[in-house]
Amino acid sequence: MLLKQADIALYKAKDAGRNAVRFFDNAMQTALDQRASLEASLRHALSRDEFLLYVQPQVDSARQVIGAECLLRWQPVGRAMVAPDDFIPLAEQSGLILPIGLWVLDFACAQLRRWSEQRQTRELYLAINVSACQFRQPDFVTQIQAALNKHGANPRRLKLELTESLLLDEVDSVVGKMRALLDIGVRFSLDDFGTGYASLSYLKRFPFEQLKIDRSFIRNVTSDPDDAAIVHAILAMGHALRLNVVAEGVEEDAQHDFLVAHGCCLFQGYLFGRPMTFAQFELA
Numbered sequence: 001m002l003l004k005q006a007d008i009a010l011y012k013a014k015d016a017g018r019n020a021v022r023f024f025d026n027a028m029q030t031a032l033d034q035r036a037s038l039e040a041s042l043r044h045a046l047s048r049d050e051f052l053l054y055v056q057p058q059v060d061s062a063r064q065v066i067g068a069e070c071l072l073r074w075q076p077v078g079r080a081m082v083a084p085d086d087f088i089p090l091a092e093q094s095g096l097i098l099p100i101g102l103w104v105l106d107f108a109c110a111q112l113r114r115w116s117e118q119r120q121t122r123e124l125y126l127a128i129n130v131s132a133c134q135f136r137q138p139d140f141v142t143q144i145q146a147a148l149n150k151h152g153a154n155p156r157r158l159k160l161e162l163t164e165s166l167l168l169d170e171v172d173s174v175v176g177k178m179r180a181l182l183d184i185g186v187r188f189s190l191d192d193f194g195t196g197y198a199s200l201s202y203l204k205r206f207p208f209e210q211l212k213i214d215r216s217f218i219r220n221v222t223s224d225p226d227d228a229a230i231v232h233a234i235l236a237m238g239h240a241l242r243l244n245v246v247a248e249g250v251e252e253d254a255q256h257d258f259l260v261a262h263g264c265c266l267f268q269g270y271l272f273g274r275p276m277t278f279a280q281f282e283l284a
């Protein structure tokens with residue numbers, strides 16, 4: 001028991017950047033137990049059909065809906081709904097994100113097919129979030145193609161949201177996969193732009209068609225001059241590089257007005273619609 005506890009404290013010290021001292025306390029053990037129990041239930045979540053895919057609308061400057069982003073939810077039986085930030089990191093560490101990601105992809109392609117059969121939804125695109133470990137799978141391109149084919153979904157309506165962490169990988173391999181998918185019509189959006197290790201040269205090397213300004217910059221865009229300057233700069237750069245730019249997390253009219261005044265044309269946030277079920281989305 002003593003050695004086990006020492007080991008836990010050692011891991012904490014390593015997590016803190018190695019050159020550190022940590023004392024064991026019971027909270028560490030509790031956190032570890034909770035994690036283990038969460039992971040155990042996450043392992044069964046797919047076979048128990050506990051995942052839901054929500055969608056959040058994206059609108060243009062006339063506030064017309066032009067597409068939507070899929071956002072995953074986990075509803076374990078008899079427990080409260082779990083937000084993705086509370087289980088995606090664990091799913092990534094445990095490798096469970098691979099089957100979960102395939103489930104999301106399959107679900108999204110099925111919805112796209114359904115949308116193509118209705119007049120009001122035929123023109124909309126659907127974006128899904130793709131984890132770096134998913135994208136790194138050697139057969140990632142085939143997985144996307146297979147899901148699109150299985151449902152007869154139009155690849156031009158599918159958008160993949162990638163994060164900056166992926167761009168630190170082997171450039172040629174990432175670009176190769178992106179190009180292979182672009183060739184069949186799938187497009188790419190760079191998510192959470194400005195929060196990671198974004199080197200501006202990335203934008204030139206990778207064939208993105210869209211940038212998403214992270215919510216953390218939008219939150220205080222009307223009150224914090226630094227955030228305003230960053231948003232302004234991202235918009236100017238996006239235009240110069242012929243990328244379209246989406247502002248995420250728009251909650252207030254004043255934020256929307258600021259963004260419109262600075263040339264932003266695409267928006268997502270509670271002001272236009274919260275994440276909702278596909279049924280709710282289609283009724284709205």
Ligand code: C2E
Pocket residue numbers: 056070071072083084085088101104128129130131191192215248249250251268269270271275
């Ligand atoms: P994200 O891709 O940046 O998604 C946007 C998040 O902002 C969503 O949180 C959304 O509900 C929230 N949001 C949208 N508009 C507003 C707003 O106006 N105000 C506020 N306060 N929040 C807003 P959510 O659904 O909890 O997702 C969190 C993250 O989980 C996502 O961030 C994404 O990184 C990840 N995620 C979600 N679904 C998937 C998935 O299917 N696969 C993977 N790999 N990751 C996913």
Ligand code: CA
Pocket residue numbers: 069129161191
């Ligand atoms: Ca996203």
Ligand code: CA
Pocket residue numbers: 191192212214215248
């Ligand atoms: Ca985002």
